[in-house]
Amino acid sequence: MFKLKGPATSEREIRKSRFATIAAPVDDEAAARAFIAENSFADATHNCWAWRIGTEYRFSDDGEPGGTAGKPILQAIEGQEVDCVAVLVSRWFGGVKLGTGGLARAYGGSAAECLRLAEKLPVVAMTALVLPVAFSDLALVVARLQAFKGLVVGRRDFTETGADFHLQVPEVDAPALEELVRELTNGRSNARFDED
Template sequence: MPFTLASPAHYILEIKKSRFICCVEPMSDRSTAQTRVATLKAEHPGAAHVCWALLAGGQSAAVDDGEPSGTAGLPMLNVLRHQELEGVLATVVRYFGGVKLGAGGLVRAYTDAVAQALLVADKLPLQKRTTLRCTVPYALEGLLRRQISAAGATQLKVEHSSRVLFSFSLLDHETTTFIAYLNEACHGQLVWLINAD
């Protein structure tokens, strides 16, 4: 079962005077991750490297940021994969201590920094959601709003035209039962739309 993180977690590792400051945090996509990395670079102008790895919504990244190829980003990404994480960004800010660690030492340092941060992180089971779209007559708008709220679904969008269009998401395993319930509650006046956004 895949997991995500409830909140950011940090760990600082010191090896031969080099300092590795790791953060693992929930992250929705690559562009948000790149913004976060840019912020870290601005916050740590004296750092030698800001390496990162991302697994989010089918997007992945492994960035060495000037470290020898394959010694930072990929080992970090492998830790995320090994722990079955999704929607997670791992960053390591490295301050160089003047002693070279070699390729093996770098791989161990970046792997350990991420693994240690994940030991203190609060992991949550990742529950897949389905997005549904439907239309109802105006007379049923209030009923549908109440049912969506009562089911714990997330209302994404409501549009008004000749009918009221609802977009909402709920947990995958609840979808079939909820669709059947709404069909009955709306007495055949609800129309499901295909190709949900």
């Protein structure tokens, strides 16, 4: 799965109709709707779109025959394995009818081309952990955590005996982090899932 690094655009002409596509990363439905509203062309014949955030998605044919625009755009998003994205394809009718199959290919193909050209980053699944560390182990653990790739330290809550580190670590690296901490502290510290 991938996320877009930033906005991407593409444009093409299909049988005298102009198709302009813009795709952008979005974090939630409100951001997706705002992106679509801000980037729709008032003079376009149709502004068709789709967005996907995790398991949630929406799409619109904006007056094109049902299933010929929004759904093909969503299928392009899924085909390119992109998440947290909104894609808008604006069409200026050129006088030649494309038919339902031609419309689906034009909208889906425009979205797929834009997403193919976009700069993407892999989505890394993260796990939230709490790591209690005694004062006697604090300096050593802090030094080693700084060198652990992909680790994000959210906050430190100091306690009577040490500190609780709230961490985000790539899921695939969580077992290695847990093992490292056990070795550094001779088994005195064990990470647990963060319930916050």
